[in-house]
Amino acid sequence: MQGKQTKERELLIYDVIESAVSGDMLAVSEVVEHYRNYILKLSTRKYVDSYGKVSYVVDEVLRGNLENKLMIKILNFKL
Numbered sequence: 024m025q026g027k028q029t030k031e032r033e034l035l036i037y038d039v040i041e042s043a044v045s046g047d048m049l050a051v052s053e054v055v056e057h058y059r060n061y062i063l064k065l066s067t068r069k070y071v072d073s074y075g076k077v078s079y080v081v082d083e084v085l086r087g088n089l090e091n092k093l094m095i096k097i098l099n100f101k102l
Contacts, residue, residue: 044100051097055090062089 035057042050055062066086067079 041102043097044102046098051094054097055093058093062086062093065089 035054039050039053043054063081063086066082066089068082068085070078070080072078
């Protein structure tokens with residue numbers, strides 16, 4: 024039985040989180056960048072063209088909304 028492989032990912036440094044929560048926009052950008060791949064995965068949509076060809080595209084409006092929500096949550100987060 025083959026197990027599911029997971030990619031080991033580095034955690035955000037506490038100082039970056041603390042700076043982001045206090046409003047440092049550079050740190051907020053770093054946190055958003057850390058979650059970029061996850062946000063892209065959540066905002067990917069299946070698209071079927073008029074010939075029936077299936078492709079996957081990023082819904083840019085949804086991606087932007089998810090990034091904005093993340094930034095709001097970061098700034099409202101209590102340590």
